[in-house]
Amino acid sequence: MPVPPIHELTTRARDIFRLVVEGYLETGTPVGSKALAGSGGVNLSPASIRSVLADLESLGLLAAPHTSAGRLPTEAGLRLFVDGIMQMAEPSAQERQAIEAQLSAPGPIEAALEATSMLLSSLTSSAGLVMVPRREPRLSHLQFVPLGPGRALAVVVGDDGAVENRVLDLPEALGTGSLEAASNFISAHLCGRTFGEAAGLMQAEIASGKSALDDASRELVERGIAVWSADAMARPVLIVRGQANLLDESTLVDLERVRSLLDDLENKQSVAQLLETAREAKSTRIFIGSENRLFALSGSSVIASPYRDREGRVVGVVGVIGPTRLNYARVVPMVDFTARSLGKLIG
Structure with a gap:
């Protein structure tokens, strides 16, 4: 059953609902009809208050944890209170x-x-x-270390001293020469830059045809830079x-x-x-x-x-x-x- 908007509650129901929520938020305990009829409460008999409480419960705004206990707000009731009734108290x-x-x-x-x-x-x-x-760190050092056919360990060091290692799957035909060329290219051209800057520079070099890397080494650099750039921004x-x-x-x-x-x-x-x-x-x-x-x-x-x-x-x-x-x-x-x-x- 959808919760009604606050303007559909009667003034009496709205006042009692507000007092129940405020009492619960202050004490953390259910609020009963006797408390609501007491000093500072509503000018109604406990029986009349109980009738309104039952109506609010049927609307899904209040709940009774025990049959003899008072009422406390449901999550839907809290949402209605926060969005429609609550008056902010600015920090002192x-x-x-x-x-x-x-x-x-x-x-x-x-x-x-x-x-x-x-x-x-x-x-x-x-x-x-x-x-x-x-904060995307700047690259201090990135090196590819062969682990065996089809695998290499990428070691990346940021300018803040943080070190990360990651095992990469590679084409089995990729030789140690391509790994070494990729590591040397990074040391010579990309250190001191963020991963985003390094990726941009790499793309520019490829587009201009100036990159001295072979296809395998270039793909390795691009992949390593792209992965770490995405990781840095998503962390x-x-x-x-x-x-x-x-x-x-x-x-x-x-x-x-x-x-x-x-x-x-x-x-x-x-x-x-x-x-x-x-x-x-x-x-x-x-x-x-x-x-x-x-x-x-x-x-x-x-x-x-x-x-x-x-x-x-x-x-x-x-x-x-x-x-x-x-x-x-x-x-x-x-x-x-x-x-x-x-x-x-x-x-």
Whole structure:
């Protein structure tokens, strides 16, 4: 059954729904009719409130974990609340100052990004996520070492000292002379360039007919450069800090969910792929529970916002992950402010 838009709820139903969601997000426990009829609640009898709660449950917006318990919002209910009712609470002056101070500290950009992840974790009582801007390393050394018929080991060294090895399948007729020629060509012409620049230069030389390589060596260079160039661009670096914040007293009764969440966070490539979907968003994105397959089992929410350089290009994503009962009204503006502050830093 599709969830109705917020304007189709009566004023009474909307008020009770809002109080249930806000109460749940604050306490993490179901909200009952007696609490709703108490101080600051709605001016209705508990019986009338129970009738409205039953209607909201039939619409798929609320659920009752036990027959005698109160109600809590479903994931669909949380989505309706976030999109249609929630009123944002801008970060306080103290919180904004703390974020800006952390980002303006002297040191490498990576240190600032890691500190940002820790600070977001602390301010939101969640785990902080920052996807580092993609940086394609420059080639320092690439050599092809024969391993036997049809196979060679490609050893690539970046200007940052990182070393990667990969076994390549080759035509069996390819001799050691072609491997040596390919290695020498790279050393003489391509070192000091990014893989993208090296690929462009290689294509230009081939098009102009200036390349001194034979066909086999040329194909080997092209293939090696293309593979590593694609790898570098498809390998975002993800910083996750504050996982301990996901283990509070409320998680003791739901350890399996938390264990599933921590397992998901260990698989950083999958988390990075999720954050990639937020790169092209115009504003902060909110993923609630099973809306994303990665966190369907752990029932967790992710709030993520892209950050841009001064030319408006998206260079990374910052966000938090926590239980679905995150304080969205407070956390969403905080993530958005952090993303904008990071953009000023990246330059």
